[in-house]
Amino acid sequence: MKFFLDTANLNEIRDVASWGILDGVTTNPSLVAKETMPFPDLIKAIAEIVAGPISVECISEKAPEIIREGRELAKAAPNIAVKIPITIEGLKAIKVLSGEGIMVNTTLIFSSTQALLAAKAGAKFVSPFIGRLDDISQDGMGLIEEIVSIFENDPYPTEVIVASVRHPRHIVDAALIGADICTVPYAVMEKLVRHPLTDLGIERFLKDWGKVKK
Numbered sequence: 464m465k466f467f468l469d470t471a472n473l474n475e476i477r478d479v480a481s482w483g484i485l486d487g488v489t490t491n492p493s494l495v496a497k498e499t500m501p502f503p504d505l506i507k508a509i510a511e512i513v514a515g516p517i518s519v520e521c522i523s524e525k526a527p528e529i530i531r532e533g534r535e536l537a538k539a540a541p542n543i544a545v546k547i548p549i550t551i552e553g554l555k556a557i558k559v560l561s562g563e564g565i566m567v568n569t570t571l572i573f574s575s576t577q578a579l580l581a582a583k584a585g586a587k588f589v590s591p592f593i594g595r596l597d598d599i600s601q602d603g604m605g606l607i608e609e610i611v612s613i614f615e616n617d618p619y620p621t622e623v624i625v626a627s628v629r630h631p632r633h634i635v636d637a638a639l640i641g642a643d644i645c646t647v648p649y650a651v652m653e654k655l656v657r658h659p660l661t662d663l664g665i666e667r668f669l670k671d672w673g674k675v676k677k
Contacts, residue, residue, distance in 0.1 A: 464638045467515075467624065467646035471495045471505060475649040476512050487515035489568070489590070489626070489646040491546070492522060503539065510540035518568045518588070520546035521556075529556035537565045544568045544587060549577045554584045561585030568624065575609040582614065582621035590646070594627030603627070604636045611641050631655050 465486035468479050471494040479485045488509055498505055509517055519536050523529045533545040533556060544566035547553045557567050561584070568588040569581035573596060578589040591610060593603025610623055622643035628634060631654050634645045647655075 464642060465515075465644040466652075467518075467644055468652065469494070469626070469628070469646040469648050471498050471509070472649070473498075473500075473505075473508055473512070476509060479649065479652055480512055485513065485515070486644070487517065487646075488513050489518040489546075489624070491520050491570070506536075506539045506543070510542060514542065516542055516544045516566060516568075516588070518544045518546045518570075518590075520570065524550075524552060526552045526555035526559075529553065530559050533560045533565060533567070534563075542566075546570045546590075547586075549581055554580060557581060557584040557586050561587065570626070572610075573606070575606060575613055578610045578621075578623070579613055582619040586621050588622050588624050588644070590624040590626040592627035593625060593633060594629040596627075597629070604633065604640070607637055607642055608640050615641075 466484055467487040467489050468476055468485060469489050470476060471490040476488060495502060506519055521529050521532045523532045529547060529552065536545050537543050545560060546568045547556055548571045549569050557569060561567050566587040568590055569586040570590045572578050572589050572591040578591060581589045591606050593607060596603035596606060607625055614621060624644040624646050625637040625642045626646050628645055628647050628651055630651060637645050
């Protein structure tokens with residue numbers, strides 16, 4: 464399974480990239496709004512750090528405008544994936560942009576039928592939002608299992624990005640199901656590395672090392 468970082472913060476991206484495990488980045492308007500750098504400069508700066516896909520969201524709502532915006536966003540770097548919410552107008556734009564060789568990440572997926580339609584329209588990625596489903600007492604991980612099964616039964620080149628990840632267990636379950644990618648906030652990414660028994664083990668080793676004759 465690949466790991467994307469769900470952020471637009473350059474310091475977070477540089478840090479996780481230095482771990483040697485970063486496969487891509489996903490952004491959205493809310494994440495970009497937290498940063499002070501002008502949007503075009505920010506995307507170019509991210510592209511200088513990350514070789515894998517960088518998802519950048521379209522904010523237009525009608526297909527012709529989405530297509531124009533998607534084409535402009537894709538010019539920023541060869542690894543840009545244009546994020547398009549799943550709507551009828553979005554599907555029209557996905558068909559055109561994917562046909563032009565532009566990577567499309569279909570976002571705000573909350574059902575397996577939405578994921579299936581996006582895949583058929585040519586999306587490179589689909590992003591089901593599991594945390595937001597969990598928030599309203601629906602089974603977010605069950606949705607991932609459905610989508611992965613559908614794509615296995617009728618193979619599509621579309622990759623499943625598990626989005627709206629809230630905690631490490633989401634990532635473990637996604638890996639067990641066979642999802643292609645998890646996009647993870649920085650705080651959750653740090654939690655993946657840490658374990659109290661690891662910390663305790665290091666503390667004990669260092670304490671005992673202090674007793675070694677040198």
